[in-house]
Amino acid sequence: MAYLLEVEELSVSFRTEGGEITPVDGIRIALNPGETMCIVGESGSGKSAAALAILRLLGEGGRISGGSVRLNGEDLVSKTGAELRSFRGKEVAMIFQEPMTALNPVLSVGSQLIEAIRLHSKRSRKEARRVAAELLRSVGIPRPEAVLGEYPHSLSGGMRQRVVIAMALASEPKLLIADEPTTALDVTIQAQILELMKRFRERSGAAIVLITHDLGVVAEMADRVAVLYAGRIVEEADVFSLFENPLHPYTQGLMRSVPSPDAVRGQRLVPIPGSVPSPAAMPAGCRFHDRCPQADRRCREEEPPLEPVRAGGHKARCWAVRERLPATDATVASVGGGL
Amino acid sequence: MNPNIQATNRTELPEAPLLRVENLKTYYPLRRGTFGRAAGFVRAVDGVSLDVYRGETMGIVGESGCGKSTLGRTILRLEPSREGRIYLGGEEIASYSQRRMRPLRPRMQMIFQDPFASLNPRKTVRDLLAEPPIAHGLADRRSVQSRVGRLLEWVGLPKTALDRYPHEFSGGQRQRIGIARALSLEPELIVCDEPVSALDVSVQAQILNLLKDLQEELKLTCLFIAHGLGAVSYLSSRVAVMYLGKIVEIGPKEDLIGRPLHPYTRLLWNSNPVSDPRLRERDRTLPAGDPPSPANPPPGCRFHPRCPYASRKCREEEPPLAGGRHAVACHYPLD
Amino acid sequence: MFPYLLRRLLIAIPVLLGITVINFVIMKLAPGNPVEMLIDPNTPPELIEAKKQMLGLHSPAYVQYFKWLQGLAHGQLGYSFSSYAPVSHLIGERIGPTLLLAFAALFAGLLVALPVGIFSATRRNTRFDYLMTGLSFVGTSIPPFFLGLGLIYVFALKLGWLPPGGMRDLNGGGGLGDTLLHLLLPATVLAVAIVGKKIRYVRASMLDVLKQDYLRTARAKGAREFAVIYRHALRNALLPILTVFGSEIPLLLGGSILIEQIFQWPGIGQLAMQSILSRDYPTLMALNLVAAAVVLATNLLVDLLYSAADPRVRYDA
Numbered sequence: 001m002a003y004l005l006e007v008e009e010l011s012v013s014f015r016t017e018g019g020e021i022t023p024v025d026g027i028r029i030a031l032n033p034g035e036t037m038c039i040v041g042e043s044g045s046g047k048s049a050a051a052l053a054i055l056r057l058l059g060e061g062g063r064i065s066g067g068s069v070r071l072n073g074e075d076l077v078s079k080t081g082a083e084l085r086s087f088r089g090k091e092v093a094m095i096f097q098e099p100m101t102a103l104n105p106v107l108s109v110g111s112q113l114i115e116a117i118r119l120h121s122k123r124s125r126k127e128a129r130r131v132a133a134e135l136l137r138s139v140g141i142p143r144p145e146a147v148l149g150e151y152p153h154s155l156s157g158g159m160r161q162r163v164v165i166a167m168a169l170a171s172e173p174k175l176l177i178a179d180e181p182t183t184a185l186d187v188t189i190q191a192q193i194l195e196l197m198k199r200f201r202e203r204s205g206a207a208i209v210l211i212t213h214d215l216g217v218v219a220e221m222a223d224r225v226a227v228l229y230a231g232r233i234v235e236e237a238d239v240f241s242l243f244e245n246p247l248h249p250y251t252q253g254l255m256r257s258v259p260s261p262d263a264v265r266g267q268r269l270v271p272i273p274g275s276v277p278s279p280a281a282m283p284a285g286c287r288f289h290d291r292c293p294q295a296d297r298r299c300r301e302e303e304p305p306l307e308p309v310r311a312g313g314h315k316a317r318c319w320a321v322r323e324r325l326p327a328t329d330a331t332v333a334s335v336g337g338g339l
Numbered sequence: 340m341n342p343n344i345q346a347t348n349r350t351e352l353p354e355a356p357l358l359r360v361e362n363l364k365t366y367y368p369l370r371r372g373t374f375g376r377a378a379g380f381v382r383a384v385d386g387v388s389l390d391v392y393r394g395e396t397m398g399i400v401g402e403s404g405c406g407k408s409t410l411g412r413t414i415l416r417l418e419p420s421r422e423g424r425i426y427l428g429g430e431e432i433a434s435y436s437q438r439r440m441r442p443l444r445p446r447m448q449m450i451f452q453d454p455f456a457s458l459n460p461r462k463t464v465r466d467l468l469a470e471p472p473i474a475h476g477l478a479d480r481r482s483v484q485s486r487v488g489r490l491l492e493w494v495g496l497p498k499t500a501l502d503r504y505p506h507e508f509s510g511g512q513r514q515r516i517g518i519a520r521a522l523s524l525e526p527e528l529i530v531c532d533e534p535v536s537a538l539d540v541s542v543q544a545q546i547l548n549l550l551k552d553l554q555e556e557l558k559l560t561c562l563f564i565a566h567g568l569g570a571v572s573y574l575s576s577r578v579a580v581m582y583l584g585k586i587v588e589i590g591p592k593e594d595l596i597g598r599p600l601h602p603y604t605r606l607l608w609n610s611n612p613v614s615d616p617r618l619r620e621r622d623r624t625l626p627a628g629d630p631p632s633p634a635n636p637p638p639g640c641r642f643h644p645r646c647p648y649a650s651r652k653c654r655e656e657e658p659p660l661a662g663g664r665h666a667v668a669c670h671y672p673l674d
Numbered sequence: 675m676f677p678y679l680l681r682r683l684l685i686a687i688p689v690l691l692g693i694t695v696i697n698f699v700i701m702k703l704a705p706g707n708p709v710e711m712l713i714d715p716n717t718p719p720e721l722i723e724a725k726k727q728m729l730g731l732h733s734p735a736y737v738q739y740f741k742w743l744q745g746l747a748h749g750q751l752g753y754s755f756s757s758y759a760p761v762s763h764l765i766g767e768r769i770g771p772t773l774l775l776a777f778a779a780l781f782a783g784l785l786v787a788l789p790v791g792i793f794s795a796t797r798r799n800t801r802f803d804y805l806m807t808g809l810s811f812v813g814t815s816i817p818p819f820f821l822g823l824g825l826i827y828v829f830a831l832k833l834g835w836l837p838p839g840g841m842r843d844l845n846g847g848g849g850l851g852d853t854l855l856h857l858l859l860p861a862t863v864l865a866v867a868i869v870g871k872k873i874r875y876v877r878a879s880m881l882d883v884l885k886q887d888y889l890r891t892a893r894a895k896g897a898r899e900f901a902v903i904y905r906h907a908l909r910n911a912l913l914p915i916l917t918v919f920g921s922e923i924p925l926l927l928g929g930s931i932l933i934e935q936i937f938q939w940p941g942i943g944q945l946a947m948q949s950i951l952s953r954d955y956p957t958l959m960a961l962n963l964v965a966a967a968v969v970l971a972t973n974l975l976v977d978l979l980y981s982a983a984d985p986r987v988r989y990d991a
Contacts, residue, residue: 042539057890060798081899089896096894101887105986106909115905116895142628151985156629167895186402186566191610191625213540216612220619239616257544259569260614261596268551269573271544275509291541 002073004207005031005054005175009067012049012058021279022065024050025231028306029209033174036201036208038218038239040254041228044276047211048097050228051179054209055088071175090120093168097180099160103152109136109163110148113170120171135166139196158189165196172204179211194220215258219243227251230277230287233306237314247309247316247325249292286319294320355429356390357560358414358528363387363423363433365406365413369634381634383409385584386423388660391528396554396561398575398592400568400607402630406584407564411530414562415447416440428527445475445524452533454517458505464491464516465501468523475524490519493556494549511542518549522557530562535570547573568611572596580604583633583641590665598674600667603642640670682977686970690963691743697962698739701955707731708755708953729755742959751963752956756948761960764945769964771841772934772941774853776926778861783868784919790869791876792911795884796903806873813870818929822863822936829859839938860937864929868922875918876911883911913984920976924969 012024023046031037041047052058054069056076069076071091076084096102104112113132117123123131129148136144139162152160161181168176178197182190194217201208210221218225222239227248235248246252253272274291277283286303289295298319306317309325316322364387366380383406391397399407412418414425416432425433432443451457458467468487472478478486491498494515505513514534521529531550535543551574553559565571571578572592579589580601588601599605606626613619626645631637640658643649652670660668709725726732730741745752751761794803830838841856883889884907892906893899927942934943942961949957981987 042541052890055894057893059890060884085896085898087896088894094891094894096887096891098887102891104888104892104906104910106913106984107906108985115892115897115901119896153986158629164891167891170895187568187610187612188402188607188626189629191612194612195625214612215540215614219614219616220612222616243614243616254540255614257541258614259544259547259573261568261572261608261611269544269548271548272541273545275511275542276539 003030003070004033004035004072005029005209006070006073007050007054007067008070010050010053010064010069011066012046012053013063013065014049014058015061016280018280023231023279024053025282026067027226027228027231027233029226029233031175031207031209033207034201034205036210036221036223038210038212038222038225039228040212040215040218040225042213042276044230044279045228046231046279047213047228048179051094051177051209051211054177055092055094056084057088057094086120089116089168089173090171091173092175092177093171093173095161095164095168095176095178095181097183099157099164099184102164103160105152107151108148109150109152109155113148113163113167116167116170131170132166135170136163139163139166139169140192141166157185158192161185161189161193162196165193165200169200169204173206175207175209176200177209177211180213181210182217183213190217197221215254227254230282231279232287232317233315234288234317235315236306237310238312241310241312241314245310245314247314247321248288248318249294249320250288253291286317354392356426357393357428358389358391358562359424359426360390360414361388361424361426363410363413363425364421365409365418366421379634381632382406382584382636383633384413384420385633385636387581387584387586388423389579389586389589391560391562393527393560394558395577396559396563396575398571398578399562399564399581400566400571400578401581402607403566404583404630404633405581406633407566407581408532410581411449411532411562411564415449415530417449442475445471445477446526447528447530448521448524448526450514450517450521450529450531450534453537454510454513455505457517458513458520460505463502463504464496464519467505467516467520471520471523477524486523490523493522493553494519509542510538511545514538514546515549518546518553522553528560528562530564532564533566534563536565536567543570550574568596568608580607583630583636585641585668586660587642587669588665588667589660590662590667594665600662600665600672600674601642601669602646602648602673605673606645606647640668679974679978682974686967686974689970690966693966694743694959694963695739697959698735698742701953701958702735704953706953708955742956746963751960754949754957755954756952756957761956764957765942765960765964768940768942768945771939772927772930772943775857775860775864775930775933775939775941776923778857779864779868779926780919780922782861782865783872783922786865787869787872787876788915791873792880792903792908794873794877795880795911798881803877807877810870810873813866813873815870816866818863818867819932819936821866822860822933825859825863826936839936841940856937856939860933860939863933863936864926867929868926872915872918872922876915879914880907880911883907886910909983913980916979916983917976920972920979923972924965927965927968 007027007029009026009028010024011022011026013020013022027050029037039047039050049058049062053064054076056064064077071087076087110129110132113135114125114128117128117131132148133144136147141147141159141162155163182193185193197208198221200206212218218239224238225236225242226233227235227250229250235242235246235251242251246255250272253270256270257272259269272291277287283290285301286292286295286299289299292299304317304319304322306315307322308315309321363384365384366382369379369381387410389397399410401407409418413420416435420433423433424431427443427446432440465487468490469483472483472486473480487501488498491500496512496515496519505516508516534550535546538546547570554561554574563571563574575592577590578592578595579586580595580603581587582603588595588599588604595604596608599608603626606624609623610625624647628645631644637644639655640649640653643653646653648671650671658668658670660666708729709722709731730738742752753759754761754764757764790806794806797803826838829836836859837856842852889902889906892902930941931943931946933939934941935947945957946961949961
C-alpha cells in the first residue's frame with residue numbers, strides 16, 4: 001500500500017549563536033490515508049520542528065539537514081517555492097498552537113478565509129465569501145456571516161482556533177498537521193475542538209498528524225503514536241498497544257507523571273528525574289540514559305536502534321526492552337508488517 | 340499521614356478556619372474615554388464565600404476567566420476587594436490599609452505560575468531566600484543562613500545553588516526556588532496559582548510530589564488554584580468549582596469527582612481527556628460554546644446558556660450555594 | 675467617533691492655554707526686552723519710556739498676558755513690536771512655505787525610507803542590508819547645517835544647477851517649477867535626516883512583524899511570498915511607523931529654523947529667529963501657539979489614522 005505521507009530519516013537543524021543544533025535527528029514516519037498519528041513529546045523534543053519541516057515552514061535559521069518528506073510519492077524537500085505552494089494549504093494544511101497569534105490582527109476573518117479559499121480554487125470573491133460562511137458554520141461558529149466581517153481580536157481563543165481550522169479545511173486537504181492545537185485552550189474548549197477534528201476526519205477521510213504533549217489528547221485522537229524524545233523517536237505503536245503496554249522507560253515515565261483525577265488517594269506520582277536535555281548538549285549513547293532508572297553502561301555508550309519489539313509494529317529504542325522481549329516476538333513483528 | 344483522619348476530625352471538632360472568606364467581590368472597572376469613567380465592571384470575583392481549615396488544601400478549578408486567580412490574589416490583598424470580608428485566623432483583613440497589612444504579609448505567601456517572572460533576576464538564590472525573613476524581622480543576617488540551608492533541603496536543591504542566579508536554572512528548579520521563597524517566611528497560608536502549568540509534563544510530577552511532601556511534613560494550609568483537574572485532585576482534600584466569578588459547587592474531593600452535583604462540574608469533568616484510548620468512544624455531553632464575558636454575566640444561573648438541562652427558572656432566578664459539606668448552586672442538582 | 679473627536683478638541687484648549695502660559699513666563703524671564711533690542715543705545719531714556727508705555731510693557735506681567743489672551747479671544751494676535759504689521763498677517767504669509775518644506779521633506783523621507791527599510795528587513799544580513807544600514811548611519815550623523823552648506827557649495831556654487839537659497843527667482847521666476855527648484859536643496863537636507871533615522875525604524879518594525887506567527891499561517895495557506903510581505907506583514911509593520919512619522923512633524927518645524935536660515939527660505943523658522951532676536955513678544959506668542967496647535971493636530975491625526983489602520987483600536991465616546 002502506498003503511504004500518503006512518508007518521512008524518512010528527517011533531520012532539522014537550526015543556526016544559533018552557539019553553533020548549529022539539530023533538534024530533529026533522523027525521524028521516520030509513515031502515514032496511511034485517513035490515519036491519525038500523534039507525535040508526543042515535551043518541550044525540546046523537536047516535535048514542532050518536525051511538524052513545520054513537513055511543509056518546509058521552519059523559518060529563518062532552520063533547514064532540513066537530511067532525509068526526505070514524500071507526499072503521495074512526491075518529494076517535498078526538493079521542490080521549489082512555487083511548486084511547494086501548490087501543496088501548502090491545498091494538499092496539506094496546518095493548524096497552530098496559539099490561536100491568539102495565528103491570525104493576522106489587521107485583516108478581517110473573512111478576508112483571511114477568502115484568501116485561503118481563492119488561493120487554490122478559481123472562485124469569484126462573492127462565491128468564496130459564501131464558501132467562507134459555510135466553512136465557519138461547519139466548524140461551529142454561530143452567526144458566520146457576521147463573524148466574516150469581524151477581526152480576530154474580538155473573538156475568543158476557542159473561536160479563533162475554529163477560524164484557523166476552517167481556514168485549514170478550505171481546500172479539503174488530504175493531510176492536516178495540527179501543532180498542539182488545544183494547548184492554549186481550556187479543557188472544555190479543547191474537548192470541543194477535538195470533537196471537531198474527529199468529525200472532519202470522519203467526513204473527509206483525511207489523515208492527521210497531531211503534535212501534542214498531552215497523553216490525554218493522544219488517547220482521545222490517535223490511531224498510532226510516536227513518542228519523541230530529544231529529537232529521536234523512542235517508541236512507536238498503535239495507540240491501544242502503547243497505553244496498554246508502554247515499553248520505553250520514557251513513555252512509562254510520562255504515563256506515571258500525569259495525575260489522574262480518579263486515582264486512588266495516596267497513590268504517588270513517579271516523576272522522571274532531571275530535565276529534558278538541550279539540543280546543544282545531547283547526551284551520548286541513549287539520549288534518555290541520564291534520566292533512566294534502568295540505564296547501564298551500554299546505554300551510556302551506544303545508542304539503541306528503533307526496532308520492532310512486539311507484534312503489531314510496536315517499536316522501541318531501548319536496550320533493556322530488547323533484552324527483555326524474546327527475539328521471536330520481534331521477528332513476528334517485522335513479518336507482521338506495519339511500520 | 341492519613342488525610343482521611345483529618346477530614347473526619349474536622350466535622351467532629353468544629354475549629355475556627357484559618358481563612359474565612361465571606362461574600363468577596365473583586366470588580367475591575369471597564370474604563371472608557373479619556374477621563375476614565377467606569378462604564379461597567381468586570382465581575383472577576385462576584386460573591387465568593389469559603390472556609391479553609393488549618394492543614395488542609397482547598398483546590399479551586401475553573402476555566403480561564405472564571406476568577407480563580409483573582410480570588411487568590413484578592414485574598415492575599417494583592418487586588419483590592421470591592422465588597423466582602425476576609426478573615427485570617429479570625430482577624431478581618433479586607434478593610435486593612437496596605438501599611439497595616441505589612442506585618443501580616445509573612446503569614447500569607449504565594450507560589451506563582453511563572454517562577455521566572457516572579458524571581459528578581461539580579462539576585463542570587465541566597466538573597467532571594469534570605470532577604471524576606473530579614474526584612475520582616477524574622478531572622479538576622481547570621482541566623483538566616485541555617486534557615487536558607489533548611490529551605491534548600493526542603494525543596495530538593497543542592498547547596499551549590501545558593502550563589503547562582505535564577506536564569507541558571509531550569510523551569511522546574513526555578514519553581515523549586517519559588518516554593519522555597521514562599522516558605523522562607525514560614526507562612527500559615529500559601530496560595531498556589533497554577534504552579535505547574537508552565538512546566539513540562541515530566542517536571543510537573545516532580546513539583547506536584549514536592550508540594551505533596553511539603554504539605555504533609557510542614558502541615559501547610561494551601562489554596563491550590565489550577566485549571567487541570569488532575570493536579571488539583573492530587574493535592575487537595577476539598578475542591579471548589581468556579582464559574583464566572585462564583586463558586587458553583589464545593590465539597591470533599593471524592594464527592595466532587597465521584598458524584599458531581601452541578602451540571603457544569605460534570606461537563607468540566609467530561610471535557611477532561613481520559614488517559615485510556617478504550618474509553619474514547621464513551622458517550623459524553625460537553626458544555627456548549629464559550630463562557631460568557633464576566634463583564635456581562637447572564638441573568639439567573641450564570642451557567643444556563645451552556646447548560647443542557649436549563650429550564651425557565653434557571654434563566655430567571657439565580658440559585659444560591661446550598662448544602663452542607665457538599666454544597667451546590669443549582670436549581671436541579673444531578674443525582 | 676464624532677464624540678471622541680469633539681472631546682479631543684475640547685481637551686486641546688486647556689493644553690494650548692497652558693503652553694502659552696509657560697511660553698509667556700519663559701519669554702519674560704529671558705534677559706532683554708523688545709525696546710532695548712529695537713533702539714539705538716544712545717536714545718534718550720524718556721523716549722524709551724514712552725515706547726515702553728506705548729507697547730504696554732509697564733503693566734505687570736500677568737496683565738500683559740491677560741491682555742494678550744483677551745485679544746486672542748477676539749481673534750486678534752496683536753501687532754509685531756518690530757514691524758508693526760499684524761502678527762496674523764506675518765504668520766499667514768510665512769506658514770505656507772514652511773509647511774511646503776516640511777511636508778515635501780516628510781514625503782520624500784517616507785518615499786525612500788519605507789521601501790529601503792522593508793527591503794533591508796526582508797533581505798536581512800545581505801550586502802544590500804549592510805549598505806543601507808551603513809548609509810542610514812551616515813544620514814543621521816551628518817549635521818544638517820553642514821550638509822546644507824555642502825549641497826549649496828556643490829550644486830549652486832560649483833555646478834550652478836540649483837539656486838543657493840530663497841523660494842523663487844528674483845528676476846522673472848515664480849512659477850511652480852521655479853519653486854520646486856528652490857525647494858530641492860532644503861527639502862533634501864531635511865529628508866536625509868529623516869531617512870537616516872527612519873530606515874532603521876522601518877527595518878526594525880518590519881523585522882519584528884516578520885517573526886509573527888500569522889505570517890507562518892499565511893505561508894501555510896500557500897500564499898506567495900509577495901502577498902505574505904505586502905498583504906500580511908506590511909500593514910502590521912506600518913502601525914508603529916505611522917506614530918513615528920507623525921511625531922516627526924513637530925521636529926520638522928523645529929529643524930526648519932536652522933534650514934530656513936541657511937537657505938533663506940521665507941518660512942516661519944526665519945520669522946521665529948528674527949522675533950527671538952528682537953524680543954518680539956506678540957509674534958513669539960503667536961508662533962508658539964501655532965506650533966503647539968500643529969503638534970496637537972498631528973497627534974490627533976495620527977491617532978485617527980491609527981484607529982483606521984488597526985481594527986484593535988477603536989475610539990468611542
